[in-house]
Amino acid sequence: MSTPLSSDIISQFLAYDFVNDEQFKTASSTWNRQLEGKSEVQKQEIETQGTVSFFNLKYGTTVKWEEALARLRGVDLPIETESQEEDPQQLSIADLQVILEGGDTSQIPNNKAIPVGLNADAPSASTAPIRKKPWEKESIATQ
Numbered sequence: 001m002s003t004p005l006s007s008d009i010i011s012q013f014l015a016y017d018f019v020n021d022e023q024f025k026t027a028s029s030t031w032n033r034q035l036e037g038k039s040e041v042q043k044q045e046i047e048t049q050g051t052v053s054f055f056n057l058k059y060g061t062t063v064k065w066e067e068a069l070a071r072l073r074g075v076d077l078p079i080e081t082e083s084q085e086e087d088p089q090q091l092s093i094a095d096l097q098v099i100l101e102g103g104d105t106s107q108i109p110n111n112k113a114i115p116v117g118l119n120a121d122a123p124s125a126s127t128a129p130i131r132k133k134p135w136e137k138e139s140i141a142t143q
Helices: 004-015 022-035 040-059 065-073 093-102 134-142
Strands: none
Touching (some): 004 040, 004 065, 022 040, 040 065
16 A cells, blocks of 8 residues: 555655665676566566665665556556455564464464364375385396
8 A cells, every 4th residue: 555654765765866876786786687588577677676675675664666666667556455455464573472472373364273183084095106125126137
């Protein structure tokens, strides 16, 4: 979701002087090696991801590369609603700790209950051939 605060951060990101930043030049050499053989769209995505990661690490921000790329292209991202959000909520370690200490593990995303009992179905038949013992292999080779 694009909020005024994230819009300000993206504006700061777009205004940042990456060209004269020596740390950025060093960091950008890493992802510039990945650009060979890529389409222009892929190159722009890789460069934007790297640039946003550098900016986030340097300033402790949370700019999303998709938002930055959309602003660079002059496209406004649609405002996300709850129904559009497919990714489960990302929980911090502190959030997980509170949930686990409270004992309500149903709030943890992708947490599935493990059945208590054994599987009641019949075991499947093995399709692998029976391995020969070392002395059986040798006796076949000497015959």
